[in-house]
Amino acid sequence: MKSPNDENAAAGSGEQDPPELELCDEDILDAMRHIPGYLDISTEDFRAVYHLAHRHAVERLFGRIRARGLMHAGIPSLAPDMMLDEAARALVRSGYKSLPVVDGQGNVVGMLTETDFLRRLQADQFLELLLRLIDDSCEVTHRCHETPVSAAMTAPAISVGIDAGFREIMAAFRRHPGRSVPVLDEHGRVCGLLLRKDFLAAFSLAELP
Amino acid sequence: MSLRAYLQKMRGTTHGSPPRVGTQDILWSWLGSFLGIAVLALLGQAYFDSRDLPLMIGSFGASAVLVYGAVRSPLAQPRNLIGGHVLSAVVGVACWKLLHQQPWLAEAVAVATAIAVMHATRTLHPPGGATALIAVIGSPQIHDLGFLYVLMPATIGPAILLVVALLVNNIPQSRRYPEIWF
Numbered sequence: 001m002k003s004p005n006d007e008n009a010a011a012g013s014g015e016q017d018p019p020e021l022e023l024c025d026e027d028i029l030d031a032m033r034h035i036p037g038y039l040d041i042s043t044e045d046f047r048a049v050y051h052l053a054h055r056h057a058v059e060r061l062f063g064r065i066r067a068r069g070l071m072h073a074g075i076p077s078l079a080p081d082m083m084l085d086e087a088a089r090a091l092v093r094s095g096y097k098s099l100p101v102v103d104g105q106g107n108v109v110g111m112l113t114e115t116d117f118l119r120r121l122q123a124d125q126f127l128e129l130l131l132r133l134i135d136d137s138c139e140v141t142h143r144c145h146e147t148p149v150s151a152a153m154t155a156p157a158i159s160v161g162i163d164a165g166f167r168e169i170m171a172a173f174r175r176h177p178g179r180s181v182p183v184l185d186e187h188g189r190v191c192g193l194l195l196r197k198d199f200l201a202a203f204s205l206a207e208l209p
Numbered sequence: 210m211s212l213r214a215y216l217q218k219m220r221g222t223t224h225g226s227p228p229r230v231g232t233q234d235i236l237w238s239w240l241g242s243f244l245g246i247a248v249l250a251l252l253g254q255a256y257f258d259s260r261d262l263p264l265m266i267g268s269f270g271a272s273a274v275l276v277y278g279a280v281r282s283p284l285a286q287p288r289n290l291i292g293g294h295v296l297s298a299v300v301g302v303a304c305w306k307l308l309h310q311q312p313w314l315a316e317a318v319a320v321a322t323a324i325a326v327m328h329a330t331r332t333l334h335p336p337g338g339a340t341a342l343i344a345v346i347g348s349p350q351i352h353d354l355g356f357l358y359v360l361m362p363a364t365i366g367p368a369i370l371l372v373v374a375l376l377v378n379n380i381p382q383s384r385r386y387p388e389i390w391f
Contacts, residue, residue: 036383
């Protein structure tokens with residue numbers, strides 16, 4: 001099973017804003033030829049206007065997106081030494097598909113996801129697990145009762161800061177296939193869970209071309 | 210800023226000027242400015258000249274370039290056309306009245322102040338500089354007008370150019386005027 005999370009836990013910072021195409025003089029002059037009448041703007045000024053307008057549009061479309069506003073606060077967390085069956089009950093109660101695993105000091109040490117359970121039970125998909133259950137339910141019980149969360153979880157967790165914007169959140173979701181990332185406060189403690197579906201829903205998609 | 214950077218700026222940033230407009234555009238610019246100036250000149254001849262009220266001043270030629278030749282330009286919009294001439298005329302007449310003993314100073318202050326006022330009021334219209342200068346250089350007839358110069362010709366003139374621009378510039382499919390009223 002692949003483990004794509006063996007990277008640094010903090011979200012990458014090298015990510016760029018949505019790319020801006022560099023316009024050369026010929027591009028602008030060609031556009032001007034398509035517009036009848038005299039346009040009293042130099043290509044250099046047009047480029048400056050374009051650049052700033054682009055930045056403004058990016059801010060308009062993506063600037064409002066902050067982890068703080070999108071996350072679910074007050075989520076339960078799991079302890080590393082919890083047994084998997086207990087963790088499974090906590091997950092079901094919470095209604096989330098994954099929960100952060102937090103050590104005694106309050107640091108996020110990993111995420112326990114549904115996929116981690118499947119992996120632990122040596123199944124790639126839910127149906128595969130179902131078939132195995134039919135064949136040998138003892139084996140499954142055994143694997144859950146005797147395995148602590150720390151042995152099954154995805155670690156380290158890819159997290160974002162509470163003030164993370166579009167770039168950081170996008171980078172975090174691009175770095176792992178999970179459906180959620182834990183959100184950390186200023187002291188590095190978990191303060192919420194950011195779901196990918198909420199992140200996607202936050203875009204004013206109607207405004208995009 | 211280093212001397213090198215200062216001199217570097219004089220090289221300009223861009224090669225080649227904006228493209229030549231189409232032949233149709235040239236014809237519409239010609240027709241618009243012909244009609245605008247013709248209406249001003251005919252009205253002047255027929256009515257105002259005989260009453261010692263000049264309707265035509267040189268700066269209207271420059272306004273015609275903008276309102277019939279660069280229709281989309283922010284400098285050619287009604288706010289700028291009317292506002293630029295009116296405010297510059299006020300500045301020009303005031304400069305003549307206050308500084309006419311030092312003509313060189315009156316001329317320089319008039320143009321510079323007109324530009325500053327147009328900038329500050331978002332009414333920049335290059336021919337306004339000429340309107341301010343003409344108020345100072347004048348003709349004796351213009352000097353005699355005093356602040357009447359602001360109304361006549363500096364308000365009536367551009368207003369007539371504006372009406373002609375509205376009528377002519379909206380005929381061709383490729384043109385529209387104005388972009389912004391105020």
